[in-house]
Amino acid sequence: MKKQKNLAGLQRRKAISGYLFILPFIIGFLAFMVKPLFQSLYMSFCDVQVSPEGITNVFIGIDNFLRAFTVDTEFNRLLLEEISRMCINALAIMVFSFFVALILNQKFKGRALVRAIFFLPVILSSGVILGVEYDNALLASVQSMVEETTNTASVSDAIQEILMTTGIGVSAFEIVFDIVDGIYDVAIASGIQIIIFLSGLQTISTNMYEAAAIEGCTAWESLWKITFPMISSLFLVNWIYTIVDFCMRTDNEVIDKISTQMITHINYGFASAMSWIYFLIVIAIIGVSSFIISKGVYYYD
Amino acid sequence: MTKKKTNSNQMGFWERNRRSEGYLLKKVLKDISWKIARVVLLFGMCFLILQPILMKISVSIMEEQDLYNAMVISIPEHFTTDNYHRAAEFMDYAKSLLNTAVVSLSIAILQITVCTLVGYGFARFEFPLKKFWFACVIMVIIIPPQTISTSLHLHFRYFDIFGLSKLITGETINLRGSVLPYYLMSAGCMGLKNGLYIYMIRQFFRNIPKELEEAAYVDGCGTLRTFVSIMLPDAKPILTSCFLFSFVWQWTDGFYSKMFLGNIKLLATQLAVIADRMDAWMVNVMKVPGGASVGYTNCIVSTGTLMVIVPLLILYLFAQKGFVESLSSSGIKM
Numbered sequence: 226m227k228k229q230k231n232l233a234g235l236q237r238r239k240a241i242s243g244y245l246f247i248l249p250f251i252i253g254f255l256a257f258m259v260k261p262l263f264q265s266l267y268m269s270f271c272d273v274q275v276s277p278e279g280i281t282n283v284f285i286g287i288d289n290f291l292r293a294f295t296v297d298t299e300f301n302r303l304l305l306e307e308i309s310r311m312c313i314n315a316l317a318i319m320v321f322s323f324f325v326a327l328i329l330n331q332k333f334k335g336r337a338l339v340r341a342i343f344f345l346p347v348i349l350s351s352g353v354i355l356g357v358e359y360d361n362a363l364l365a366s367v368q369s370m371v372e373e374t375t376n377t378a379s380v381s382d383a384i385q386e387i388l389m390t391t392g393i394g395v396s397a398f399e400i401v402f403d404i405v406d407g408i409y410d411v412a413i414a415s416g417i418q419i420i421i422f423l424s425g426l427q428t429i430s431t432n433m434y435e436a437a438a439i440e441g442c443t444a445w446e447s448l449w450k451i452t453f454p455m456i457s458s459l460f461l462v463n464w465i466y467t468i469v470d471f472c473m474r475t476d477n478e479v480i481d482k483i484s485t486q487m488i489t490h491i492n493y494g495f496a497s498a499m500s501w502i503y504f505l506i507v508i509a510i511i512g513v514s515s516f517i518i519s520k521g522v523y524y525y526d
Numbered sequence: 527m528t529k530k531k532t533n534s535n536q537m538g539f540w541e542r543n544r545r546s547e548g549y550l551l552k553k554v555l556k557d558i559s560w561k562i563a564r565v566v567l568l569f570g571m572c573f574l575i576l577q578p579i580l581m582k583i584s585v586s587i588m589e590e591q592d593l594y595n596a597m598v599i600s601i602p603e604h605f606t607t608d609n610y611h612r613a614a615e616f617m618d619y620a621k622s623l624l625n626t627a628v629v630s631l632s633i634a635i636l637q638i639t640v641c642t643l644v645g646y647g648f649a650r651f652e653f654p655l656k657k658f659w660f661a662c663v664i665m666v667i668i669i670p671p672q673t674i675s676t677s678l679h680l681h682f683r684y685f686d687i688f689g690l691s692k693l694i695t696g697e698t699i700n701l702r703g704s705v706l707p708y709y710l711m712s713a714g715c716m717g718l719k720n721g722l723y724i725y726m727i728r729q730f731f732r733n734i735p736k737e738l739e740e741a742a743y744v745d746g747c748g749t750l751r752t753f754v755s756i757m758l759p760d761a762k763p764i765l766t767s768c769f770l771f772s773f774v775w776q777w778t779d780g781f782y783s784k785m786f787l788g789n790i791k792l793l794a795t796q797l798a799v800i801a802d803r804m805d806a807w808m809v810n811v812m813k814v815p816g817g818a819s820v821g822y823t824n825c826i827v828s829t830g831t832l833m834v835i836v837p838l839l840i841l842y843l844f845a846q847k848g849f850v851e852s853l854s855s856s857g858i859k860m
Contacts, residue, residue, distance in 0.1 A: 239651055242749045246647025247659060249640045250724070253714015254662055257678070258669070264677035275680075325571070328564060341846050342572045348774050348838050348849075349579070412574055465668070472670040473781070480672050484784075487679065497677070504673040511668060 269497035282494075289498035300499060303478045308506060314411065315467040317404045319460065322415040326422035327452070347416035414470070418463045425456035454523040461518045468511055472503075479503050579832075586610065586829040593821040613829040616803040617796040623837070626777060626793045629705070634772040636712045637720055638765060644715055645727030646753060650739065667721035675785060682707040682786070708786040718779050723768045730764040731757065766848040774838055793834045800830045 244251075269289055271282040293300050329340055404411065429452065437447045471477070483503070487496040543550040581600070585593070589604040597603075613619070648660055711717055715724060734757065742752040758765075783794045804826050808814045842849065 236652070239749075240653035243647050243651025243653040243656070246651065247644045249713060250644040250663070250715045251659065253711065253716045254666065257681075257711050257714050257716040258662075258666060258674065261674040261677040261681055262669075264681070265674050268677060273680075328568065331564075333561070333564065339568050339572060341842075342575055344846075344849065345842070346575060347771075348778075348842055349835050409574055409578075412571060469668055469670070472672070480670075483672060484675070487675065493677075493680065500670075500673045500675070504670060507670065508668070 265497040266501065268494050269501050271494050273493040273497075275491055275493070285494075289495050290502065292495060293499050293502060300479075300482065303482060304503065304506070307477060307479045308510070311468065311471045312510070313400060313404065314407070314414070315464065315471065317407075317411045318415045318418060318467050319463060321408075321411050322418035322463065323422055323460075325415070326419050326426055327448075329419065329423060330426045343419055344416050346413035347420075350413040350416075414467075417470075418467060421459055421463055421466070422456060425459040426452070429455045455525060457522045458524065461515055461522055464518055465511055465515060468507065468514075472507055582828040582832050585825050586832055588825065590819075590822050590825070593825055609825060609829040610833070612804075613800065613826050613833055616800050616807070616826070617793065617830055617833070618791055619833060622791040622793045622796050625790050627837075629790065629792065630773050630776040633708070633712050633717065633776050634769055636709065637715075637717050637772050638723065638769045640713055640715050641720055641723040641768070642727055642758075642761070642765060645724045646731050646757065648724070648728045649731030650757075663721050663724050665721075666716070667719075667725065671718075671781065675781075678707075679785065705786070705790065708782060711786075718772075718775055718782055723772065726768060727761070727764060730761055734760060763848075766845075770841070770845055770849050774841070777838060778834070797827075797830050797834050801827055 268282065270284060270286060272285045272288075274281045274283070325343060329336065329343065433451050433455075434447055437451060442450070472480070474480075479499070480503075483496050483500050486492045486499065539550070584600045584602065586609050587605055587607065588598070588602040589606045589608070592598045592602045592604055595603065644663075648656070648663070708717070712720070715721075738756060739752060742756045747756065778794055780794050780798060783792050784798075801823050804823055
């Protein structure tokens with residue numbers, strides 16, 4: 226009886242120290258996440274007037290949301306563009322990073338150097354630098370100048386033209402060529418994803434591959450039958466990370482519009498409404514896609 | 527002699543090939559062709575990633591006339607360091623560099639300290655509502671900070687703790703433009719990508735065997751002592767990489783810097799306005815009515831970008847292992 230009581234006491238003490246450890250998070254979460262979240266939700270239904278004395282919220286119902294969808298001229302277009310860009314890019318990033326991780330997991334000379342180069346964008350293409358880089362008109366103008374002077378079209382243009390003239394599945398080709406042209410964007414956005422895939426690849430024991438090879442499995446088969454299932458859970462992690470990362474990017478035009486509305490036009494209500502619309506759409510995409518992906522995830526243990 | 531040796535080797539190869547009914551030759555050819563393809567692919571992709579940086583370097587040492595010279599592509603005809611002087615002037619480089627270093631370092635230390643505590647708490651303790659709080663961590667990762675940016679903005683504009691300051695001085699405190707809000711947020715794990723750090727640190731601590739902890743308890747270590755002298759030394763690699771990421775991402779972050787740290791000169795915010803400064807300078811000082819040309823503006827922007835990332839590049843050169851190896855060896859799992 227006494228022993229049991231002691232145990233309960235120890236458990237209670239452990240629970241208390243556990244709470245003490247996560248206390249900073251709880252405070253921060255309540256003060257800087259929950260409160261602003263509800264406040265911004267409330268503001269999205271209000272006309273917010275800012276004066277030196279304070280803020281006054283006048284409740285106006287769903288006017289802000291209606292304004293975003295029906296009155297504002299560019300919001301719908303920007304939203305659609307960004308969401309479709311996000312989906313296409315995220316898919317391309319997944320394929321690219323999986324492929325690169327497979328190659329980087331093999332042994333060859335200079336692997337350390339190549340790895341270092343592939344992770345470089347994690348550092349160099351974050352935050353403002355990406356935004357600055359994005360409209361590097363100089364690079365484009367130099368390239369076009371080179372093309373003009375040497376009078377040759379690029380290879381991808383030539384192939385595109387040939388495929389386009391056949392007239393089959395033009396829109397599908399367009400998406401593919403958009404990705405090919407934007408391979409630089411994909412490459413610089415997939416640093417972390419490559420690390421995550423690599424870490425997964427390294428945990429797969431070589432015994433499995435050996436056993437498969439002895440049974441007469443080709444490399445191609447073991448890629449699909451061993452590698453793919455073993456790291457399938459990482460596809461989910463990477464997918465979510467990619468989408469979240471995309472929302473944070475500085476060259477995201479929806480975010481740009483929201484912050485101009487907020488800082489330049491001091492239109493807090495409208496800005497909140499727009500950010501909530503964007504947020505809900507992104508959450509919906511993450512939810513649906515992770516549900517679909519998690520159906521296919523295989524857990525070894 | 528040597529010829530004979532290679533000959534016999536070759537004979538051996540063909541002999542072996544014949545015995546395996548052509549399988550060996552096919553395998554060797556396949557291996558070699560894959561190796562060549564791999565080299566080409568990797569070289570191409572590495573070049574793709576490095577090319578913008580190389581381009582920036584070459585542009586940054588060009589004089590303006592070289593930019594429009596069609597004959598000059600990557601090696602300048604007129605070498606100059608003027609661009610660096612000018613970009614440094616526009617960004618107030620020395621001061622911003624110092625500010626950025628101080629802010630990034632202090633923020634990174636603060637964030638990682640707090641995140642380590644929280645991650646450890648989630649990994650090693652059982653307490654009621656643990657699942658719920660962890661779901662909140664996941665939520666922090668997923669919710670884009672832009673969603674709450676509007677109200678955070680106002681929150682700190684009219685900052686008050688339980689109405690105390692309004693009671694005493696009759697008005698709220700305006701914290702916008704001061705560094706305090708961001709430090710407060712970092713202390714509460716709500717800084718840039720802090721949810722991610724908590725998640726990674728928790729994953730690491732979870733994999734430490736329970737026996738180690740129990741042994742420490744048996745030997746008379748308290749909870750805190752176990753954490754500090756048993757768990758922390760083990761976690762060095764993951765903490766290093768989280769710290770480096772936190773430092774680097776803070777260095778280049780535009781969102782939080784613009785929102786909370788607007789009054790301090792930081793490299794990230796200075797870089798964003800360098801083009802406008804340049805234009806104004808051209809009009810006011812150099813008396814060029816049209817402002818700066820597109821090419822030259824871009825040249826200065828490239829130089830500025832280069833100057834922002836050079837410290838990070840140096841850091842990466844020395845701490846590359848810390849960034850990558852610890853992450854890929856400890857692993858991130860669901």
